[in-house]
Amino acid sequence: MLSKGLKRKREEEEEKEEGLSVDSWWLDQSHPAVSQTPPAAASSSLFDLSVLKLHHSLRQSEPDLRHLVLVVNTLRRIQASMEPATALPPVPTPPTAPSVADSLLASSDAGLSASMASLLEDLNHIEDLNQVPEPQADEGPPGRSVGGVPANLGALDLLGPATGCLLDDGLEGLFEDIDTSMYDSELWVPASEGLKPGPENGLAKEQTPELDEAELDYLMDVLVGTQALERPPGPGR
Amino acid sequence: MAGAGGGNDIQWCFSQVKGAVDDDVAEADIISTVEFNYSGELLATGDKGGRVVIFQQEQENKIQSHSRGEYNVYSTFQSHEPEFDYLKSLEIEEKINKIRWLPQKNAAQFLLSTNDKTIKLWKISERDKRPEGYNLKEEDGRYRDPTTVTTLRVPVFRPMDLMVEASPRRIFANAHTYHINSISINSDYETYLSADDLRINLWHLEITDRSFNIVDIKPANMEELTEVITAAEFHPNSCNTFVYSSSKGTIRLCDMRAAALCDRHSKLFEEPEDPSNRSFFSEIISSISDVKFSHSGRYMMTRDYLSVKIWDLNMENRPVETYQVHEYLRSKLCSLYENDCIFDKFECCWNGSDSVVMTGSYNNFFRMFDRNTKRDITLEASRENNKPRTVLKPRKVCASGKRKKDEISVDSLDFNKKILHTAWHPKENIIAVATTNNLYIFQDKVN
Numbered sequence: 025m026l027s028k029g030l031k032r033k034r035e036e037e038e039e040k041e042e043g044l045s046v047d048s049w050w051l052d053q054s055h056p057a058v059s060q061t062p063p064a065a066a067s068s069s070l071f072d073l074s075v076l077k078l079h080h081s082l083r084q085s086e087p088d089l090r091h092l093v094l095v096v097n098t099l100r101r102i103q104a105s106m107e108p109a110t111a112l113p114p115v116p117t118p119p120t121a122p123s124v125a126d127s128l129l130a131s132s133d134a135g136l137s138a139s140m141a142s143l144l145e146d147l148n149h150i151e152d153l154n155q156v157p158e159p160q161a162d163e164g165p166p167g168r169s170v171g172g173v174p175a176n177l178g179a180l181d182l183l184g185p186a187t188g189c190l191l192d193d194g195l196e197g198l199f200e201d202i203d204t205s206m207y208d209s210e211l212w213v214p215a216s217e218g219l220k221p222g223p224e225n226g227l228a229k230e231q232t233p234e235l236d237e238a239e240l241d242y243l244m245d246v247l248v249g250t251q252a253l254e255r256p257p258g259p260g261r
Numbered sequence: 262m263a264g265a266g267g268g269n270d271i272q273w274c275f276s277q278v279k280g281a282v283d284d285d286v287a288e289a290d291i292i293s294t295v296e297f298n299y300s301g302e303l304l305a306t307g308d309k310g311g312r313v314v315i316f317q318q319e320q321e322n323k324i325q326s327h328s329r330g331e332y333n334v335y336s337t338f339q340s341h342e343p344e345f346d347y348l349k350s351l352e353i354e355e356k357i358n359k360i361r362w363l364p365q366k367n368a369a370q371f372l373l374s375t376n377d378k379t380i381k382l383w384k385i386s387e388r389d390k391r392p393e394g395y396n397l398k399e400e401d402g403r404y405r406d407p408t409t410v411t412t413l414r415v416p417v418f419r420p421m422d423l424m425v426e427a428s429p430r431r432i433f434a435n436a437h438t439y440h441i442n443s444i445s446i447n448s449d450y451e452t453y454l455s456a457d458d459l460r461i462n463l464w465h466l467e468i469t470d471r472s473f474n475i476v477d478i479k480p481a482n483m484e485e486l487t488e489v490i491t492a493a494e495f496h497p498n499s500c501n502t503f504v505y506s507s508s509k510g511t512i513r514l515c516d517m518r519a520a521a522l523c524d525r526h527s528k529l530f531e532e533p534e535d536p537s538n539r540s541f542f543s544e545i546i547s548s549i550s551d552v553k554f555s556h557s558g559r560y561m562m563t564r565d566y567l568s569v570k571i572w573d574l575n576m577e578n579r580p581v582e583t584y585q586v587h588e589y590l591r592s593k594l595c596s597l598y599e600n601d602c603i604f605d606k607f608e609c610c611w612n613g614s615d616s617v618v619m620t621g622s623y624n625n626f627f628r629m630f631d632r633n634t635k636r637d638i639t640l641e642a643s644r645e646n647n648k649p650r651t652v653l654k655p656r657k658v659c660a661s662g663k664r665k666k667d668e669i670s671v672d673s674l675d676f677n678k679k680i681l682h683t684a685w686h687p688k689e690n691i692i693a694v695a696t697t698n699n700l701y702i703f704q705d706k707v708n
Contacts, residue, residue: 070541073599086351089439089458090489090508091604094545097487098598101541 067106074099271690272706273640273653277331279316280699282644292695294682298362298370301686304332304693305372306700307357311341313374313427315385329691332702336385338427341376353378359444361453363466371430373453377440380455382431382466390418436462436472443493449500456493456505463517475523476505476515491549491606498558506563510547514574530572532579542594542603550606555615556687562618564609567591569620569630584630584637587622589660589671602676610685621680624669625696626656642680642694642701652706 074095081092281290289310296305304316314337319330344353354377363371369386394416397405439457446453454475455462461476476493480486489508496502501517513526534543546566554561560581563570567588570580586607590597597603602623609620621627622639630637639656646654659668682695690705 067541070595070598077601086349089486090491090548093486093489093508094548094604097544098541101544105541 067102071099071102071106074102270634273690273692273703274650274706275647275653275701276649276691276704277702278644278647278699279314279332279334279702286698290698292682292698292700293356293358294360295684295693295695295700296360296362296372297684297686297693298372299364299687301688301691303335303362303370304684304702305360305362306693306695307340307360307374308698309354309356311339311343311355311357311376313338313340313357313360313372313383329689329704329707336425336427338383340374340381340383341379344378358441361444361446363446364450373444373446375441375444375455378434378437380433380441380444380464381429382433383427384430385425385427388424388426389420389422391421392416393419431466431469433464433469433472436464442491443505445494445503447495447500448498452500454493454495454503456490458489461490461493461503461505461523473521475517475521477522477524492552494552494554494561496558497554497556504552504554504561506549506552508548509544510549510565512549512552512561512563512572528574528577530577530580532570538591540594542598545598545603546594551608553609553611555611556613557615560615562609562611564607564620566603566605566607569609569618571618571632582632584618584628586620586628587658589658593671597676600676602679605679605681607679607681608683610683612685612690613688619683619685619692621683621694623676623679624674625678625680626658627680627683627694640703642696642699644699650706653703 077095078092078099081087081095280292281287289308289312291309292306293309294305294307297303298305302318304318306314306316308314315335316332317335318332321330340357341355343355345351346353356376357374358377359373359375361373363373365371369384372383372385374381374383393400394414396410396413396416397407399405433455437455437457437460439459441455441457443456444453451467452463452465455464455472456476459477459479460474462472463475464472476490478488478490487509491506491508493503493505496504502514503517504512504514506512510531512530514528514530515523515525516527517523519525519527534547549563549565551564552561559574561572561574563572563580564586567590568586569584571582571584573581594603607621609618611618616633617629617631619627619629625642626639627642628637628639639658640653641656657665657668658674659665659670661671664670678696680694680696684693686692692703694701694703
């Protein structure tokens with residue numbers, strides 16, 4: 025997830041191009057869809073834009089903390105205003121997600137919190153790099169989020185409101201409609217190892233669905249209190 | 262003289278422009294900081310390539326007193342190089358984030374310059390004489406055979422072409438995990454602070470292997486992070502007092518006498534949100550990008566995305582003055598969020614008498630606000646009309662409706678042309694305004 029091995033500048037350029045190639049039709053007031061759009065849809069567009077920004081920020085080798093924090097806080101505001109009005113977009117069945125945008129949209133909610141949590145968890149250990157290495161597999165994104173079948177999904181129903189962390193009280197709503205069959209699909213391949221062979225989908229973000237599943241994995245482990253961080257990397261690495 | 266008549270009664274004239282002419286901007290040439298020294302005789306700039314360029318004001322020509330001395334290049338040196346942190350596999354940018362001058366104590370000048378991680382103390386000294394007439398050495402440095410020396414002479418200093426040398430005297434490294442955004446020299450002239458996103462450290466100028474951590478807002482669990490430090494500054498007179506601003510629009514004033522770790526502020530400055538202006542972007546636009554004490558020490562100024570606020574240190578619940586920099590952008594926040602301009606960090610500065618404040622905007626515009634007359638002016642830093650002593654024409658942005666002649670509409674503004682860094686001479690009406698890669702110097706019209 026964090027491409028720490030890559031030089032920041034070059035990566036920034038690449039990611040900038042990806043991040044800013046968003047079609048901004050929703051900002052064009054003369055666009056019929058926009059002028060007729062009810063506020064909920066506008067919030068949703070802003071939400072998606074913010075998620076894209078967050079992903080872009082997360083992919084920097086050393087994220088700008090101020091930018092990250094401001095985007096995350098803005099996302100929370102938007103998220104708060106969106107529920108309970110908007111229905112959740114359905115989670116697609118990867119890896120046959122038809123397009124990058126769709127998979128981002130659909131997995132954004134679930135992936136968002138997990139991404140933020142994972143990144144900030146990583147940030148926790150920036151200073152610890154000088155000290156004794158952590159026993160957990162925190163050396164990089166792959167180690168943590170890979171695992172087998174996750175723990176009891178029913179435990180999610182017991183979620184109470186989060187206590188002041190980024191995994192917000194909207195969590196229950198987020199996970200309501202999840203199709204649990206996604207957890208039977210293939211394990212995540214880290215970004216640095218290249219794209220999995222898959223359908224003819226040459227887009228760079230093809231692995232995002234796997235990414236989010238794995239992060240969802242981790243997220244659930246955290247939530248149900250089982251920090252299964254020592255799991256060895258699964259097949260596909 | 263400084264500030265007499267305020268920002269509007271002064272007629273600002275173009276004086277000089279430094280930097281490349283062509284539109285193709287080299288990344289390394291992007292100016293990242295501008296700072297006058299205590300006397301105003303020296304003007305330093307830092308750029309993205311890690312270089313520092315110092316300009317020196319010419320001594321005034323008494324005969325031609327229609328303008329003040331020009332600023333010419335005095336010294337150029339590479340302050341910071343790009344580094345690679347092997348432990349984290351990260352490049353450390355060489356971009357100079359801030360320069361701060363020390364007051365002059367002897368013939369040499371000293372300044373602090375910092376990138377994201379390392380602060381350096383530089384000594385800039387002049388050499389205009391050199392010794393000549395050694396007995397045992399030739400002029401080119403070769404040693405003479407002692408047996409050929411028949412008479413002795415005393416070496417003497419002879420004048421030479423002025424050479425300005427910059428040498429690093431101290432390197433303050435490895436104290437910041439996050440990106441340094443501010444440095445500020447204490448009024449005791451012995452210590453200084455450096456601030457990153459989550460921590461503020463106190464240093465002694467003589468000691469490089471140790472610093473004291475005086476503020477730490479890092480949460481135990483980074484997942485709980487919601488606020489970062491955006492700027493910090495020492496009080497100009499009170500050596501135990503400093504302030505730091507946050508991404509949530511608050512300013513905390515701390516007293517170092519109260520505790521070793523100043524996590525508890527003495528004062529918290531925050532203006533309640535205006536409910537009629539509430540939006541998704543409220544927090545982002547409230548994020549403070551710069552904080553500066555007035556020279557008197559009685560006020561401080563903060564810059565957020567749309568406004569400049571003046572605070573009286575004795576009143577925490579709201580600023581005493583608020584000036585709108587570019588209110589016409591409020592309806593464009595969504596677009597500015599999309600193109601990331603909403604995250605731009607503008608700086609602000611006071612004039613020498615604290616009567617006028619200045620800050621930058623887009624389209625190479627910059628704004629001045631006269632605190633006494635309550636008038637403001639918008640000027641442009643542009644190579645057009647760049648004859649010396651040409652009076653700058655005030656600009657106006659048309660927010661909506663019919664655009665008058667000479668006005669520019671909001672949609673025509675060039676958001677890539679941003680003036681983030683400005684500086685005001687400590688004593689005179691001379692200002693330095695940095696566009697992306699050019700430095701403009703403007704003066705008030707004399708006579």
